[in-house]
Amino acid sequence: QVHLVESGGGLVQAGGSLRLSCAASGRTFRDFTMGWFRQAPGKEREFVAAINWSGDSTYYLDSVKGRFTISRDNAKNTVYLQMNSLKPEDTAVYYCAADQVVGRVSRMTDRYAYWGQGTQVTVSS
Numbered sequence: 001q002v003h004l005v006e007s008g009g010g011l012v013q014a015g016g017s018l019r020l021s022c023a024a025s026g027r028t029f030r031d032f033t034m035g036w037f038r039q040a041p042g043k044e045r046e047f048v049a050a051i052n053w054s055g056d057s058t059y060y061l062d063s064v065k066g067r068f069t070i071s072r073d074n075a076k077n078t079v080y081l082q083m084n085s086l087k088p089e090d091t092a093v094y095y096c097a098a099d100q101v102v103g104r105v106s107r108m109t110d111r112y113a114y115w116g117q118g119t120q121v122t123v124s125s
Contacts, residue, residue: 002026002098002114009094009119012086016123020081022096022116030074033099035112036081038092038121047107048094049081059105064090086123093118 008020020036035050049070050059058070069082079096097112104111 002029002032002100004096004098004114004116006094006096006116006119009121011122011124014086014088014123014125016086017082017084018086018121020083020094020096020119020121022079022081024077024079024098027100029077029098031100031102033101033103033105034070034072034079035097035099035106036070036079036094037097037109037112038090038094039118040092043092045095045109047109050105050107051079052105053102057105059107083121086121088123088125090121091123092121094121095119 003025006022036048037045038048039045048061051070055072067085072079095118096116098114099112
């Protein structure tokens with residue numbers, strides 16, 4: 001079992017920045033691909049970013065490329081999402097997730113077995 005806890009969400013003006021953190025406990029964190037997803041009201045949950053176990057491969061939703069950066073610190077069992085140049089359309093609940101299949105990196109929500117409770121990000125125009 002893996003327990004994930006997100007933090008760092010909040011209210012920010014357009015053009016501003018936030019850094020989300022996701023702390024993991026339980027099974028060996030460094031084995032997992034980690035992902036960030038988001039869900040806006042009335043919309044389906046969508047992939048935002050993912051990072052492989054070592055941190056040397058990252059993947060992004062096209063609309064966040066160049067603005068968001070995913071990273072991880074395996075010594076701290078933590079994954080981060082640095083979000084810059086935020087836009088109102090980035091407003092959503094952001095979730096971190098862990099994929100327990102070693103070596104796989106997916107954009108699909110059903111590949112991730114463990115999820116955090118989510119943290120709200122609101123970007124005002």
